[in-house]
Amino acid sequence: MGYSRGGAADGPGSVQYIRLQRGSSRSDIFPKLVAMQKSLKARNFSVFRITGAGLPNKRKLVCELENWGSGGAEVSAQLLGEFEETLLDHVEMSLLPLVWSGARSGSMVDAGEFSPLVRRLETVALPFSGVVFPVRLGALGNGYVAFFSDQLSLTADVVIDLHVESCQIMMDLLALDERRSVPxxxxxxxxxxxxxxxxxxxxxxxxxxxxxxxxxxxxxxxxxxxxxxxxxxxxxxxxxxxxxxxxx
Structure with a gap:
């Protein structure tokens, strides 16, 4: 991941310092998501993870992180109410981003040259446009990082960079889960x-x-x-x- 070793104990470069730099808590992950949101010029984000993997009819998406404030639960519920089954199936078959244009007047997603490499979802319920990046890490840690806005303009470079960063976000969350289970x-x-x-x-x-x-x-x-x-x-x-x- 580009980390270096060596150096004085507990200082930059030491093993202890490196471990702290790699998302030691969810509060470390949040600023990364905010930076991704800004690069996309979006207004909000949500991170969804799949629970119940491997259990028939038990899989579901759960919102782990979001910055919607008091309205976050409602927006997440709208998205999952309309697309949960589609999202659960999609991540098993494809890693192409999914986009939709919201119902609010003027709300739209322009994927430009990247249009052939995204899947469009039809919606009438969600007021905001959005893009979700699927992440598949294995048996555990799968899910989506989603961004919402009235209008989104997606370029190939932005989509690729944010998809890579979305994978890192999900890896950090999985690492936090595993760290809690380590003796x-x-x-x-x-x-x-x-x-x-x-x-x-x-x-x-x-x-x-x-x-x-x-x-x-x-x-x-x-x-x-x-x-x-x-x-x-x-x-x-x-x-x-x-x-x-x-x-x-």
Whole structure:
């Protein structure tokens, strides 16, 4: 993700600092959404996540973040009331953005040259125009980042950039969920270092030589890190450590 390592403890570049920089709370994610909203010249945003994945007839979209204030629940309910099933099906089949023009006079979405690569939704209920970016991360973490306005003008560069940033938003939310499920005992510096090197493709013998440790000690660090991360093997532990911001 472009993060660097090294530097004084707890300062910029340290492992602890890097972890804090990667969305340690929802309040860290909110400004990112506001910046995305401004780049699109939209008036509001909502983030929807799919719950009940894998359970027949239990899937639904839940609004996790929004900046509508007191009217947010009503707008979200309108969107889901009209399009929830469509959105649930769409994210399983396609990652193309969806757009709609609102019912309010003059409300519209202009996708310009990107028109062939968006799907238009027909609506008569929603007053505002909007665009939703689908995000599919796997079994968990799927959903949409939505932006609303009277008028939206979409260029290819803006759509691509915001779609990439929407994926990062959903990854940050998933990481927060996983962080809450991680045991209170955090990884030690040695465990993090061994995981980072393993994630870089080093085998235990190479890690041991680089760190001046025995292979047995390296495997012990990797094993304890895997247990702390509630993972079934080293590969899963590395993937989870990346999502949680321990390593890059």
């Amino acid at each position: 209170a005992e955090s990884l030690s510096e040695r465990e993090i270092t061994c995981l980072q090197l393993a994630g870089d493709g080093r085998i235990s013998e190479e890690i041991a030589e680089k760190l001046g440790l025995s292979v047995h000690t390296v495997n012990a660090y990797l094993g304890s890190a895997t247990i702390k991360l509630d993972s079934v093997n080293r590969i899963q532990a590395i993937a989870k450590a990346i999502r949680l911001g321990y390593i890059t």
